[in-house]
Amino acid sequence: MSMKKLLKDGPKVINMGMEQFYIDLKAREVPAVRVDWKPPLADRELLGKLKKLRGGNFV
């Protein structure tokens, strides 16, 4: 969808993050879908390794 299409027919929103923004859009009947986003697993593994390397002090 180009910017032109957004300004002509939008907004139709994919919300990632704060749910309140999605709730506010739905309350006004703006087409919206929320993504139940979770941090990627690879990132968690990397942080775990870093924590070990730093003697458990890395958070």
Place this chain on the structure above:
Amino acid sequence: MKRLEVVKGEYYDSVTLMLVAKELKKIEGVSEATLNMATEANLHIMKAAGFEVDGVNALPDDLIIGIDCPGDLFDGLMEMARSYLSSPPWKSGEEAGEYTPRTIEGSLSVLPEADIALISLPGRYAAVEAMKALERGLNVMLYSDNVSLEEEIELKRYAFRNGLIVMGPDCGTVVINGQGLGFSNACPLGPVGIVSASGTGLQEVMVQLARRGVGVKHGLGTGGRDVKSAVGGISSLIAIEALANDPEISVVVVIGKPPSTEVREKLVQTLRSCGKQSVTCFMGESPREDELQLKYTTGLEECATVVVALLDGKDAGKAREDLMNEYLKIEALGRKSETSGRFLRGLFTGGTLCYEAESIARRYLESIYGNNPLKIGMKLPDSLKPIQNSFIDYGEDEFTQGKLHPMIDPSFRTGQLKMQSEDPSVAVVLFDVVLGYGSAPDPSSEVVGAIKGLERKRGPLYVAYVCGTSGDPQCLERQIAVLKEAGVRVFESNARAAIFAAAATVGRERR
């Protein structure tokens, strides 16, 4: 008794965590409840609140729950917290049960006609998800901050090459066809198009236009860094061209703090050749002479006043002059007002409202300190300990890392307001209350709670501006009434409140 529990690998957004904490605090015997993602910043805050976080095995993507309660209540409260998180009582049954995809791809199967991704994830993940959205042909509103300059440039260049736009990072407000995303007010649809490098700046101009019966069709945020040399105004220029090509838009407006010299020149040239009446509002700039098709303003209410004059076919210069005369009357009122103490404290939730108010106060007061001061050398050593005349923006990164923005959860600003009100050297406390979608449900009552609990014999003079419209969920009239009942002087614009507050402080500093 303060106890902690770590819930591994459970991610929740900050609003959900705040709401669960509020539910837990309602229960008798609970003196503190706090739910946070276990980032370094949050663990420090919890430690400062007395929770034993040393040695806790937690990663930033783990949830950490801290409760201060009698020992026998803890397990039951933890159970309750888990239950609220999995099935929040404030959600309708339909909402709680609806299918929620885990990825952008999945969400496109639910809403294939989607045209924009609104991303408010932690900064370290936001750029990756924004690029995924762009690659799938979605425009992006990037609310998140802590996105690097390099990432911003890469995202914006990619968007430009593909006929898309990235609005942000650190973009709080966007309006498309009259519908607000993020922090936004209930304003009418109308013939104005706005490009804004500042969130509350856009809100204030839209609110002032709405109060004058004028609506906005599109309000395109860009993020503050867009108008700096490194980014080169990529999104601002795309946005101006798009608004200029829209036949339903009569006046194009550009708002922000002063851009870099080269970007300013590009923006002005684009406006000059856009074929429409246009207005700039670069706050804090010296006034410039208007051109036939391009008017220069330096204040948010002034900008709205000039736009309305253009739409009505009236003389913009005369409209501006009338406004300045009203400001002179407010200044005179301020000078006559009575208070004790010597200094002004500006305590803001809206970054641009803080910036505009400080730039006005500088015309009256010699030295103003702050956590993000306009003048070099005036930065406070500790933002939690303001001195003399100080302006604090509680939406700055130092207060929001791992915490909610104060427009959503004003409790931290409220605590600071109370603390500073007790200082006998403080003569005037100036503050903002920002209403609208995304903002706290009853922000005025929060502040009034602090004012009423004051121990100081004669408190400071309170001066406020409520940025909102009658259609906002919090009800503008009720929010103003609550403040007035508590003795707060409430003004009709951010500029007017700042003029009154600064004028009320003039001459007191040296006493």
